[in-house]
Amino acid sequence: MDSLPLSLAKALLRCPSVTPEEGGALSFIESVLKEAGFEVHRPVFSEPGTPDVENLYARYGTGNPYLLFAGHTDVVPPGDLSRWRHEPFSGEIEDGELYGRGAVDMKGGIACMMAAALDFIRENPDFDGSIGFLITGDEEGPAVNGTVKLLEWAKGRGERFDHCILGEPTNPNQLGDMIKIGRRGSLTGRIVVEGKQGHVAYPHLADNPIPGMMRLIEGLLREPLDHGTHHFDASNLEMTTVDVGNPASNVIPAEVRATFNIRFNDLWTPESLESEIARRLSEAAGNSVRYTLRMEPTNAIAFLTPPNEFVGFIADAIEAETGIHPKLSTTGGTSDARFIVKHCPVVEFGLVGQTMHQIDERVAIADLDRLAAIYRKVLNTYFVPSLRG
Numbered sequence: 001m002d003s004l005p006l007s008l009a010k011a012l013l014r015c016p017s018v019t020p021e022e023g024g025a026l027s028f029i030e031s032v033l034k035e036a037g038f039e040v041h042r043p044v045f046s047e048p049g050t051p052d053v054e055n056l057y058a059r060y061g062t063g064n065p066y067l068l069f070a071g072h073t074d075v076v077p078p079g080d081l082s083r084w085r086h087e088p089f090s091g092e093i094e095d096g097e098l099y100g101r102g103a104v105d106m107k108g109g110i111a112c113m114m115a116a117a118l119d120f121i122r123e124n125p126d127f128d129g130s131i132g133f134l135i136t137g138d139e140e141g142p143a144v145n146g147t148v149k150l151l152e153w154a155k156g157r158g159e160r161f162d163h164c165i166l167g168e169p170t171n172p173n174q175l176g177d178m179i180k181i182g183r184r185g186s187l188t189g190r191i192v193v194e195g196k197q198g199h200v201a202y203p204h205l206a207d208n209p210i211p212g213m214m215r216l217i218e219g220l221l222r223e224p225l226d227h228g229t230h231h232f233d234a235s236n237l238e239m240t241t242v243d244v245g246n247p248a249s250n251v252i253p254a255e256v257r258a259t260f261n262i263r264f265n266d267l268w269t270p271e272s273l274e275s276e277i278a279r280r281l282s283e284a285a286g287n288s289v290r291y292t293l294r295m296e297p298t299n300a301i302a303f304l305t306p307p308n309e310f311v312g313f314i315a316d317a318i319e320a321e322t323g324i325h326p327k328l329s330t331t332g333g334t335s336d337a338r339f340i341v342k343h344c345p346v347v348e349f350g351l352v353g354q355t356m357h358q359i360d361e362r363v364a365i366a367d368l369d370r371l372a373a374i375y376r377k378v379l380n381t382y383f384v385p386s387l388r389g
């Protein structure tokens with residue numbers, strides 16, 4: 001017979017919930033959690049120009065501390081179906097691995113959270129505190145009608161969380177490798193250098209913008225933004241494109257456009273970075289380069305949940321179950337944790353990310369059972385002080 005984490009994961013994988021489709025995934029979670037005594041809500045959020053998206057919020061218990069599990073049931077499209085070993089929404093098993101879109105990112109993680117919570121509540125129905133689920137269907141898409149609005153909705157109802165575990169796949173190679181205790185921020189900027197178009201044989205009648213852009217880029221890249229912090233790598237500015245789009249070899253172009261993206265640590269805010277970029281460009285430009293700089297709005301700030309007792313609970317549970325001492329990391333892209341951190345401390349730990357978003361996304365069944373056991377241990381230590389080591 002399938003273990004509880006496996007049977008929950010299989011059922012979730014069979015729901016075709018490509019963003020923004022609910023695909024039956026949230027309804028399945030709702031029915032399972034209701035059965036276990038959770039109060040479940042299904043808010044739908046809208047925004048002009050984006051599809052309506054269904055979300056789920058569930059809570060068991062009324063007291064504190066309140067531990068929240070967060071995640072998303074939406075998945076990226078499967079891609080070329082003929083290249084999949086098994087149909088991506090069928091939940092097939094081969095050689096001890098469960099196949100399907102969302103196996104690790106992150107229906108598998110949600111299945112483990114649910115299994116852990118159900119088991120804990122079965123054994124401790126009257127525990128002091130609350131366990132919640134904050135599950136969105138809008139993480140892989142525009143992410144407009146998802147976690148941000150769901151958190152605000154919950155706050156509006158008076159919900160106050162003490163800690164959150166987000167179950168994104170955080171492990172690079174094997175279960176237990178890595179907990180994410182923060183994330184870098186992301187900021188994109190666009191530069192346009194203006195010149196004057198003309199004939200290459202008559203350069204005195206034109207003004208080539210390319211050398212000016214080269215000076216600006218040189219000025220941006222000359223010095224590192226910082227040298228990193230105890231928990232963060234150095235911030236990085238990466239030029240992502242430089243465009244002239246001039247097909248003629250005898251024409252001096254009128255303008256050059258360039259784009260850069262910065263992944264920044266907690267030494268910076270988007271505002272402080274923007275003024276640093278403006279300073280570097282103006283210094284490089286002097287009086288001779290005519291340019292404009294436009295920074296795109298960002299909601300991806302850098303944040304850190306300082307390693308504390310809560311992070312310790314998770315690290316200890318991981319080590320007890322896997323024998324691995326997890327690395328506390330802030331690497332990788334952005335995640336919904338950047339929104340959750342405005343409401344409570346958040347730590348990310350989930351499955352192994354190797355096949356996420358790929359053809360043949362899959363998870364080892366043993367990993368599902370072990371991750372559920374890790375979450376289960378965390379619930380014990382979190383809610384039952386006498387079990388703390």
Ligand SMILES: [Zn+2]
Binds near residue numbers: 168
């Ligand atoms: Zn994800």
